[in-house]
Amino acid sequence: MxxxxxxxxxxxxxxxxxxxxxxxxxxxxxxxxxxxxxxxxxxxxxxxxxxxxxxxxxxxxxxxxxxxxxxxxxxxxxxxxxxxxxxxxxxxxxxxxxxxxxxxxxxxxxxxxxxxxxxxxxxxxxxxxxxxxxxxxxxxxxxxxxxxVLGTGWFGAVAAEAAPGKTVAVVGDGAVGLMAVLAAKQLGAERIIAMSRHPERQRLALEYGATDIVEERGEEGVAKIKELTGGLGAHSVVEAVGTQESTLQAIGATRPAGYMGIVGVNYEVAIPGIQLFFPGIHVHGGPAxxxxxxxxxxxxxxxxxxxxxxxxxxxxxxxxxxxxxxxxxxxxxxxxxxxx
Amino acid sequence: MxxxxxxxxxxxxxxxxxxxxxxxxxxxxxxxxxxxxxxxxxxxxxxxxxxxxxxxxxxxxxxxxxxxxxxxxxxxxxxxxxxxxxxxxxxxxxxxxxxxxxxxxxxxxxxxxxxxxxxxxxxxxxxxxxxxxxxxxxxxxxxxxxxxVLGTGWFGAVAAEAAPGKTVAVVGDGAVGLMAVLAAKQLGAERIIAMSRHPERQRLALEYGATDIVEERGEEGVAKIKELTGGLGAHSVVEAVGTQESTLQAIGATRPAGYMGIVGVNYEVAIPGIQLFFPGIHVHGGPAxxxxxxxxxxxxxxxxxxxxxxxxxxxxxxxxxxxxxxxxxxxxxxxxxxxx
The missing domain is CATH 3.90.180.10 (Medium-chain alcohol dehydrogenases, catalytic domain)
Known part of the structure; x- marks a missing residue:
């Protein structure tokens, strides 16, 4: 063959x-x-x-x-x-x-x-x-x-506890991130923020159920998510990139005691313990x-x-x-x- | 005054x-x-x-x-x-x-x-x-x-999802660790493994409900927990020390997709992303x-x-x-x- x-x-x-x-x-x-x-x-x-x-x-x-x-x-x-x-x-x-x-x-x-x-x-x-x-x-x-890719994005949204009444932010506009948007919508999330700078992917994110698009990244991206969520951050954040920068962006975008679902990570990512600990974030992820x-x-x-x-x-x-x-x-x- | x-x-x-x-x-x-x-x-x-x-x-x-x-x-x-x-x-x-x-x-x-x-x-x-x-x-x-100290140990056990039928391992035999043992017992855990090398603290851990004591630390401690749990690791692990070594010990002791409750962390702890990701561990903690x-x-x-x-x-x-x-x-x- x-x-x-x-x-x-x-x-x-x-x-x-x-x-x-x-x-x-x-x-x-x-x-x-x-x-x-x-x-x-x-x-x-x-x-x-x-x-x-x-x-x-x-x-x-x-x-x-x-x-x-x-x-x-x-x-x-x-x-x-x-x-x-x-x-x-x-x-x-x-x-x-x-x-x-x-x-x-x-x-x-x-x-x-x-x-x-x-x-x-x-x-x-x-x-x-x-x-x-x-x-x-x-x-x-x-x-x-x-x-x-769908199962993985879905798992990211489930791990982040996407549900009715929740605001879900998705870091990453690759196929998995787009699928996480679709999943968050199906799971009943009230508001879905796609973090993307690519017009074509933004369009697909909106089609799949995103209610907001944030183009900023890093600390600016975090500030924008807080601005959109009454200063608190999103209830649920899906990390679908897997770099150190995107991981810290996802942590920062999560409200205190909120949920972060991780569906990508590379070998260089090191999570500062205190950045998980002091805001009391729930973290879960892995191969879906x-x-x-x-x-x-x-x-x-x-x-x-x-x-x-x-x-x-x-x-x-x-x-x-x-x-x-x-x-x-x-x-x-x-x-x-x-x-x- | x-x-x-x-x-x-x-x-x-x-x-x-x-x-x-x-x-x-x-x-x-x-x-x-x-x-x-x-x-x-x-x-x-x-x-x-x-x-x-x-x-x-x-x-x-x-x-x-x-x-x-x-x-x-x-x-x-x-x-x-x-x-x-x-x-x-x-x-x-x-x-x-x-x-x-x-x-x-x-x-x-x-x-x-x-x-x-x-x-x-x-x-x-x-x-x-x-x-x-x-x-x-x-x-x-x-x-x-x-x-x-009781509220913090209790939160550690809750964050680690201690419950009936579960095996709970507690890393740390300070007051918080001992309280996590007490909490795991109250929450109905089936088996409670206290990681301790101090005879006096071991005695108190057993009094509070520990069913097993593991004296080994680090990789040896992880190996011992796996040996006691059919090779899988504990369902629930409470990290009640807060150093890099104890954090890695707690991660290693948690079974795939298990739960780790963190109630202590110092400023030097850096969690390798892949060590959370590949075993799909749930992590939650913070100030109780x-x-x-x-x-x-x-x-x-x-x-x-x-x-x-x-x-x-x-x-x-x-x-x-x-x-x-x-x-x-x-x-x-x-x-x-x-x-x-």
Whole structure:
């Protein structure tokens, strides 16, 4: 089969790879319908993380082609959406709703590599969710978004306790930040402040439910959020960038004893203890337990109540993956969908 | 009246100070029955924080001697317990249960200074809670503990989501750590692991409800907690020390997606973002909203269901405050009560 290999930073190729095979009785083989490029794929692409002939991609939807003897919840022919983290679905941590922290967790990224024609998905019962039927083609981008970027933005809003009566601020206007805006709206937030300076992304944020746009960043951004919230700060802040500056901006924008949801962080972020402590902020985040949200998200998409697929502003065939990486690296595209 | 003045680091004296007077109509003057020395009073005592002829003390119980014209909930003659943070009780943040984050908050420490015969308490209605009657003398230490150290340990356990079925680990065997053990027990925790190497404090921890003692610290301490919890870590961890080492120990001891309650932090603590992010830990803490818990804590003490007063292992008259500071500095005493 064909699949993406990142030879070195900046060098992405679509090459012939071995077809995946069932190894464990809990595996499934999925023939992918669509996959995409994630902001996190740019880390090795830009040389921030190592890149050495690795497979790429962790978002995926497709049709089950084969299942192991112990797979019960998905069957051959099902159209499925999968989480970007493999989870057994049965351990104590999975049962607590944190499948992304499963004792058997495996990140699909750079191990399975779903920028390809097919993928072997371990713990299929704990990782995949079948859709109610085969989807109309126009639903494919939204279902694919549920696999990571929607689930991650949703988790950010849930971790920040977005709810009716609340003011939610979202730091970051990438795909995840935009999905956090959508999630905050669905969760009933009263006011949603998108922090963005890009006209195109501001437009999408407003379409997804943002009530206010703040262009300022850093301390000026914090001051603006306070100005909009009676001097207190937002009840809920989603941090969807992951740099030191954006993290401090998110902390500063959170009201005393408010909630901050973190869905991005890089290795250099160090949070000054007193900046969490003295304002008594709640902090929660991490790799999103997408699997927890998938059944509800699929339902919302199926009923056409949400349209997260709009974050894909460039669609290319898998063979042109290299151009997709370039477009995202140069910020010509928010997010690139690859058809298989 | 007499009151403690810290002239410089290590130089504590009891001297004549002006009697407090009603300034605002929301003030109350309280004649103190007992006060005490807090671990945080040792920071200026040891020169870690500035010390320059300042008043000291922030824990207090006593009898209301005078009230301003707008005070409604306490009256002259009431025996009261007060929080170590002044709160108006009416602002949006107070109403959310975080009186320690009140928009009018004032730390009693080093401003009002309750190591004295009397104190002026601003926002008396929002800060003080009257007891059901004048207490028996043997209840005084426990009521005094509610003013800070019990309320703070309790908040740590609440922030860490201590509850039935949970395993709670407490990092720190000072008065606050011991109170967190007591709180975890009251909140119904199934297993309570006290991290302590001091036989005397271990004994008190066991008396307050600890089921296990771990003497190891740092990475060894983390390994021991994991060993005791099926490799996962504790559901709930209370950080009651506040150093970089103890903070990392607490993070490491928390299971994936578990809860860490922080009730102490020094200015040097920097939390690596990825250490919170990848295990998806919930973090919450700060100066405790003692006022939220006071009514319930007073009731538990009044009914003799808890005996937090045992953390005071040395009682001295106010005039001997300097000896009290020495005893705590040299760790000869866990916590010193000063009778007035």
């Amino acid at each position: 064909r699949g993406v290999i990142m030879h070195t930073a900046g060098d992405v190729r679509v090459e012939e790879r071995d077809d995946p095979k069932i190894i464990e009785p809990t595996d499934a083989i999925v023939r992918l319908t669509a996959t995409c490029i994630c902001g996190s794929d740019l880390w090795p692409y830009r040389g921030v993380e190592p890149a050495d002939h690795q497979v790429m991609g962790h978002e995926y939807v497709g049709v089950v082609e084969e299942v192991g003897s112990e797979v019960r919840n998905v069957k051959v022919g099902d159209f499925v959406v999968g989480s970007f983290v493999i989870s057994d679905g049965t351990c104590e941590i999975c049962r607590s709703g944190y499948q992304s922290q499963c004792v058997h967790r495996q990140f699909v990224s750079q191990t399975i590599g779903t920028q390809a024609e097919k993928a072997r998905i371990p713990f299929a019962d704990g990782t995949l969710v079948p859709t109610p039927g085969h989807p109309d083609p126009e639903l494919i981008p939204s279902l694919l978004a549920a696999s990571d 337990p997408v699997r927890r949200f998938l059944p509800d998200l699929i339902q919302l998409i199926w009923e056409r109540k949400i349209d997260p697929g709009k974050v894909f502003d460039l669609t290319l065939p898998l063979d042109q993956a290299a151009e997709g990486y370039r477009a995202m690296d140069e910020r010509r595209a928010i997010k690139v969908l690859l058809t298989v | 007499r009151g403690v003045i810290m002239h410089t680091a290590g130089d504590v004296r009891v001297e004549e100070r002006d009697d407090p007077k009603i300034i605002e109509p929301t003030d109350a003057i309280v004649r103190l029955t007992a006060t005490c020395i807090c671990g945080s009073d040792l920071w200026p005592y040891r020169g870690v924080e500035p010390a320059d002829h300042q008043v000291m003390g922030h824990e207090y119980v006593g009898v209301v001697e005078e009230v301003g014209s707008e005070v409604r909930n306490v009256k002259v003659g009431d025996f009261v317990v007060g929080s170590f943070v002044i709160s108006d009780g009416t602002c949006e943040i107070c109403r959310s249960g975080y009186q320690s984050q009140c928009v009018h908050r004032q730390f009693v420490s080093q401003t009002i200074g309750t190591q004295a015969e009397k104190a002026r308490i601003p926002f008396a209605d929002g800060t003080l809670v009257p007891t059901p009657g004048h207490p028996d003398p043997e209840l005084i230490p426990s009521l005094l503990a509610a003013s800070d 909203p003692v006022r939220r818990f006071l009514p319930d804590l007073i009731q538990l003490i009044w009914e003799r269901k808890i005996d937090p007063g045992k953390v005071f292992d040395l009682t001295l008259p106010l005039d001997q405050a300097a000896e009290g500071y020495r005893a705590m500095d040299e760790r000869r005493a866990i916590k010193v009560l000063l009778t007035v």
